[in-house]
Amino acid sequence: MQYNKSIVQSNKNHFKKIIGNMSIAEYYQIIPAIGSLQFNIEFTNEGVYKFTVVYKTKYVPKYDFMQLPVVLNDIINSYLDDYIILEFVVDLRYNFPFSNPVWSLTRVDDSYNSRVPIRLVDYYNDIVELHNNMYILHDKNWSSCMGIKSDILKFICRIHHFEVFAEY
Secondary structure: OOOOHHHHHHHHHHHHHHHOOOOHHHHHOOOOOOOEEEEEEEEOOOOEEEEEEEEEEEOOOOOOOOOOOHHHHHHHHHOOEEEEEEEEEEEOOOOOOOOOOEEEEEEEEEOOOOOOOOOHHHHHHHHHHHHHHHHHHOHHHOOOOOHHHHHHHHHHHHHOOHHHHHHO
16 A cells, blocks of 8 residues: 555654754653763655664773773773664555554664674664564554654664663
C-alpha cells in the first residue's frame, strides 16, 4: 500500500512546529547522568527520515601508561573521549499513520568496541527489532494518532541507557 504524502508531510511539519528551535533532548527533557547526549532528525520528502544519536562522555582511564610521566599521561587522557554514535532510518511509507513506522539501524560507531563484552551493532539491532515487533505482534500498541513524536519518544526510552557502558 502506498503511503499518503500529505499525511507524512503534515506529521513532519507538526513535529517541527512543536519542537521549534529546541533540540530533541531539550524538548523531551532528557539529561544524561554523565556526558552529553544529542539527537538529530533529518526529514526527507520520500517518507523516510534519519534519526541520529550521539552520546559522549569523558574517558576515565583505568590504566595509566606506567612508563610515561604523570604529566604526559594527563595530556594523553585529556584527548580521549568515549562515544557512541547511532544512525537509524525510519520509514513511514508503509500505510503511515495507519500502521507503525519501520526502524532500521544503519550505523554504529563507538569507542567501547574492545572493552564491552557484547557487540553494540548486535545489541542495537536487537532493540530495533524489539521496537518494530512491539507494533507487529501487538496491534493495540499502535494508533494512528500517535505520530512521529510519540514513536521517537518510545524509541529513545528503549535506547537511553548509555551510562551502563561507562563501567567498561
